[in-house]
Amino acid sequence: MKTLRPSKRELLQSALALLAVVASPFRVRAQNTEGQSEEFQKLLLSLTQGVKLKEGKIQISMPRLADNGHSVPLKLSIDSPMSQEDHVKTLVILSPRNPRPLVAKMNFSPRNTKLNMATRVRLNGSQSLWVLAQMSDLTWYAKSAEVEVTESACLDAS
Amino acid sequence: MGARILIPPSPKAGDVIDVRILIQHPMETGFRHELSGSAVPKNVIRQLKLDFNGQLLLDAELGTGTAANPFLQFQTQLFESGWFTLSWVDDLGVEGTERVQCNTRAS
Amino acid sequence: MQHKSVMTSALVPWRRLSSLIAQCSLLVGVMSLGADALAQFNAVGPGWLQPHERRSGLAFKSEDLQNQQNDDAINPGFLWVDQGAKLWSESPSPQAPSCQSCHLSAPISMKGVALKYPLWNAREKRLINLDKRINECRVKKQHAQSFPYESDELLALSSWITLASRGMKLENSIDQSLVPAFERGKAFYEKRIGQNNLSCAHCHTAHFGQRLGGEIISQGQPHAYPAYRLEWQKMGSLQRRLRACLSGVKAAILPFGSEELLELEVYLNFRGQGLRLESPGVRR
Numbered sequence A: 001m002k003t004l005r006p007s008k009r010e011l012l013q014s015a016l017a018l019l020a021v022v023a024s025p026f027r028v029r030a031q032n033t034e035g036q037s038e039e040f041q042k043l044l045l046s047l048t049q050g051v052k053l054k055e056g057k058i059q060i061s062m063p064r065l066a067d068n069g070h071s072v073p074l075k076l077s078i079d080s081p082m083s084q085e086d087h088v089k090t091l092v093i094l095s096p097r098n099p100r101p102l103v104a105k106m107n108f109s110p111r112n113t114k115l116n117m118a119t120r121v122r123l124n125g126s127q128s129l130w131v132l133a134q135m136s137d138l139t140w141y142a143k144s145a146e147v148e149v150t151e152s153a154c155l156d157a158s
Numbered sequence B: 001m002g003a004r005i006l007i008p009p010s011p012k013a014g015d016v017i018d019v020r021i022l023i024q025h026p027m028e029t030g031f032r033h034e035l036s037g038s039a040v041p042k043n044v045i046r047q048l049k050l051d052f053n054g055q056l057l058l059d060a061e062l063g064t065g066t067a068a069n070p071f072l073q074f075q076t077q078l079f080e081s082g083w084f085t086l087s088w089v090d091d092l093g094v095e096g097t098e099r100v101q102c103n104t105r106a107s
Numbered sequence C: 001m002q003h004k005s006v007m008t009s010a011l012v013p014w015r016r017l018s019s020l021i022a023q024c025s026l027l028v029g030v031m032s033l034g035a036d037a038l039a040q041f042n043a044v045g046p047g048w049l050q051p052h053e054r055r056s057g058l059a060f061k062s063e064d065l066q067n068q069q070n071d072d073a074i075n076p077g078f079l080w081v082d083q084g085a086k087l088w089s090e091s092p093s094p095q096a097p098s099c100q101s102c103h104l105s106a107p108i109s110m111k112g113v114a115l116k117y118p119l120w121n122a123r124e125k126r127l128i129n130l131d132k133r134i135n136e137c138r139v140k141k142q143h144a145q146s147f148p149y150e151s152d153e154l155l156a157l158s159s160w161i162t163l164a165s166r167g168m169k170l171e172n173s174i175d176q177s178l179v180p181a182f183e184r185g186k187a188f189y190e191k192r193i194g195q196n197n198l199s200c201a202h203c204h205t206a207h208f209g210q211r212l213g214g215e216i217i218s219q220g221q222p223h224a225y226p227a228y229r230l231e232w233q234k235m236g237s238l239q240r241r242l243r244a245c246l247s248g249v250k251a252a253i254l255p256f257g258s259e260e261l262l263e264l265e266v267y268l269n270f271r272g273q274g275l276r277l278e279s280p281g282v283r284r
Helices: A008-023 A038-048 C013-024 C026-033 C036-040 C063-070 C077-088 C099-103 C130-140 C152-163 C176-190 C200-204 C238-248 C259-271
Strands: A058-061 A072-078 A088-094 A102-107 A115-121 A127-135 A140-147 B003-006 B016-023 B045-052 B055-062 B071-077 B082-090 B095-102 C119-121 C126-128 C227-229 C234-236 C281-283
Touching: A038 A088, A038 A127, A058 A127, A058 A140, A072 A088, A072 A127, A088 A115, A102 A115, B003 B082, B003 B095, B003 C077, B016 B045, B016 B082, B016 C077, B055 B071, C063 C281, C077 C099, C077 C152, C077 C227, C077 C234, C119 C176, C126 C130, C126 C259, C130 C152, C152 C234, C176 C200, C176 C259, C238 C259
Parallel strands: C227 C281
Antiparallel strands: A058 A072, A072 A115, A088 A102, A088 A127, A102 B055, A115 B071, A127 A140, B003 B016, B016 B071, B045 B055, B045 B082, B082 B095, C119 C126, C227 C234
């Protein structure tokens, strides 16, 4: 008669399977960039030349739910004195889920005095928007922000 | 295609001001289709530069991820009166330019 | 969404009550609305909103969108306004006058003009909106080709002219000539159409403020048009927005400049009386 209780063999098999999953390289990573696609990783590598991405300095302000994916307001500020010795050299905005992830790349100089920027981006669906900043000492900082993008309620064929 | 460069009226010399740029451009992604089914060709503003009295303030490379009719806002510190000059070029090679004069008053 | 009959239960109880009160006070209302023509028909119906209920579409939008509209510096609609100002002062050909040579400064001469449209052309027995009027001038006075509907040039001129009336209340005096158009527009607004079998009243009168998908339904007021719609990624006219709604309920999309769309515009303008013109608006 078949019982509902698992046998010792079944229990051992389940435990081994669980151990395999836990030890496997495909479980959730601790590093923030490695959850992204291989293509995106390559893009990051080509931009940063392998320099480690640090946290901090960048503040992103975006709506949590976008009105429309065609135009999503993005405000960002970078904590930098923008002096000759210490300023933001390059700012890169990336949208991993877009067909072309590179949204914008901007160069700055101490003439900019402060880095509070605003623009409007196009997002192809809900995703984390990434902002990378290269400082004058060639270090890279990164920050991401999640945005939900929904389809329009009504089909517009006007 | 028009553009607007917006700056505060008569800022004081030494003020850090907001500079706002708005350019009329469809920023076609190349993924949009006409009713006939044919794709609308890609055409975005590739390069955008803003200078003040010849000194480069903003040098941007844009892509299809920038919303249509691009908007950019950033800061700069003004020490003298002069002209802001915005220039851009898109994928079709069409260039655009816009200038605005800024007169600072003594602090 | 419940598909209830528009004529009986599309209105929630308190709206039905207020509609009843409004019908009783219609005679009083006639005086305040300032037109004897109203006495001839019952303006109040399932699509109607009482004056105190009328809200701009902006009230149902996110803070980001409201900021975008309220700040002229970042309102993308102004790119078309600027283009319009430029076209206003240009002659289409060396012999032809510019708009400016006849109408002088638009902010002064065009003040209140956009609010008068659509109006009834008695001679040609048809309605005429601002777009058609601009094209009439273009052909008859400037001897140039008319601009296609929704072309950047026509939107630009329309936006520039409408800007002169920004802030003014929609207060069309509905004269005798517009009554038939009003009635037909009202009938259209209240009629179920399309595969989705919905009338305008279902969403925009019975369910405004509630959600459809991720969006909050507005009252379908016309006073922010021409408007920059994020979905279109450019400026567009009221007629384009009405066509978008028609495609939304999977109904036949009426052509630009059609009499039915103009009649609907007449009804909407009157339904939205008391609201202040907001064009160039910014919408989703």
